[in-house]
Amino acid sequence: MLIAQISDLHVAPDESFMRKFVDANELLTRAVEYLNTMTPRPDVVVATGDLTDHGTADEYVMLGEILGGLEIPLYLLPGNHDEPDVLRAVLGTPDYVTGPTFDYTVEDHAVRLVAIDSTTPGRHDGELDAAQLLALEARLREQPDRPTFCFMHHPPFETGIWWMDCIGLTGARDLEAIVRRNPQVRLVVAGHVHRPVSTVWGSTLLFTAPSTAHQTAMALHDDCPPRITTEPPMLAFHQWTGDGFVSHATVFDKEGPDLNIAELVGDWPSAKASILERGPMHKGSSAVG
Template identity: 45%
Template sequence: MLIAQITDLHVKTPGKLAYGRVDTARFMADCIESLLALKAVPDVVLVTGDLVDFGEPEEYRHLRSFLDRLPMPLYLVPGNHDGRDTLRAAFPDHPYLPETGFLHWVVDEYPVRLIGLDTLVPGESRGELCADRLTWLETTLAASDRPTLIAMHHPPFQTGIGHMDRIGLTGAEAFAALLDRFPQVCRVICGHLHRPITMLMGRAIVSTCSSPAHQVALDLRPDADSRFMMEPPGFELHRWTGTGFLSHRAAIGTFPGPFPFFDPSGALID
């Protein structure tokens, strides 16, 4: 099973730029082209939050003009820039999304069990796993010991990027305790950080993913200002091997190549 992860799309209404300079819609179009050009077609695409920039209905309509080009199943979790009700209303044809309450979901039809976890706190940039959300997750994990991947927006660890950690996840310690109790969780994929970061928590690899648009500046000072960079955009590919996940970062764009290492006779090219 091959899973593509995209995150932090921040699509705005047509003609609008994020922060006055980032054409997130153009970057989203490039992301879709790169996904469609993959030689190995993903079985599903998981979007780990911040689908749009202000949670507005028109933004979601604009986003759908891109996402609807994807031929494979698509699963969504909200980020701090999303709105639960507007997201739900924009994707009525996604039956895994609950009609009320938190946008948690579980899908059992693949070789790996997929769980979407809602960490959104309306009106705030931080995320939260409150007692109700943790109880839902505990009950859901207790229902099956199948290999499981959890998709969520806010990462459950400190990244060292000070301004992002200040809007991190409340309840991360309780989440880590659940990972210790339920070793079938072999992978946790997150967004929010706009860059690839990896950590081991219990038996699970937990990671964040590049954005298809702008990236958070890599500044590991605790007092670092909030800044972003126009570093190369990307997404992640996670392949289930039967015993674990093998992950690749994929760059978005067109580049020279591929070129052979050998000439047609088989001789090494100097």
């Protein structure tokens, strides 16, 4: 199963300051085209928040027009730049959202998808309150043996980017305890920081996706100014292998052609057959016998 993650789309009107810096709407349109035409095509797309820049009705209309072109099942989460009530008023409540928040579970795929709504109205930081954490643990305990993918907006760990960590997540330690008690949670992904960042909790990987629009500059000391950059927009992909997840982040809007190595080889079919005969190096091999 291949899960695509789009994050921090920041869809905005033409005249907005951010669109003059990076054209988030155009980039999201290209991201949708990339996802629709890639091989293999992802089974699902999860959007981990900051779908719009200001949470206005006009922005959700634009968002709906762009994401309406996506030909893959899509699961939305709000971020701190969103207004979930406006989202629902404009786009309707998605059928997978069954309660007052965007905490929901999707059971239709090989891996169980668990959405965690980390937003708090009117605030840029996130919070998981006690009732929400209890409900999450109850959800996870429903299927302790089924591989589970959790997705949220605010990362539940300190990224080292000080000004993003200062609008981080309250309740992260409690979430860590829950994940440790539920080892079927094989991957937790987030957005918010506009950079690919990863760390681990026990045997679970935590990953933040880059933005489909502007990125956050590396700023690992609080003397570094808070900067956003025109580093390339990216998508993230999480491949469930049956044993675990393997995650990638890739640029989808690059310039220049690729170099096809096969075209440099005289007898590519024979060379490919030889490579495939060797197979992935880890398969069936052991250094200790």
